[in-house]
Amino acid sequence: MMGLARLIGIGFIVLSVIYISLSFYSRSIRRKKLEQEWNEADMTGDKDSFVEQGLKSYDSSLRRKLILGVYVIPVVIIGTIIYVVNH
Incomplete structure (x- = not known):
């Protein structure tokens, strides 16, 4: 039973680190694409508000x-x- 608790605890921590990393990476890629879209379209106005x-x-x-x-x-x-291993 202690092994299962350890698996759940460590698994949650590892998955949380992966989730946070993916979130930051995906958001930075989206920000980069929005800035690139702004530059290529030669838009007028506030670039920061467009990106936000x-x-x-x-x-x-x-x-x-x-x-x-x-x-x-x-x-x-x-x-x-x-499930498969135990049944």
């Missing part, structure tokens, strides 16, 4: 929610493996 507005729409996008799969997929795989 784009990042607000990114925060509510499906891509942002799909990153939560970092938690779901490994748990399902480990649960399946444990």
Whole structure:
């Protein structure tokens, strides 16, 4: 039982680090694309507000929610493996 608690604890920490890293990486890529879009389109106005507005729409996008799969997929795989081995 202690081994399972250790697996859950360490797994949660590792998956959290991966989730945070992916979130920062994905957000930085989106920011870079918005800045590149601004520069290529030769827009007028405030570049920072354009980027911030784009990042607000990114925060509510499906891509942002799909990153939560970092938690779901490994748990399902480990649960399946444990079920198959024991039955």
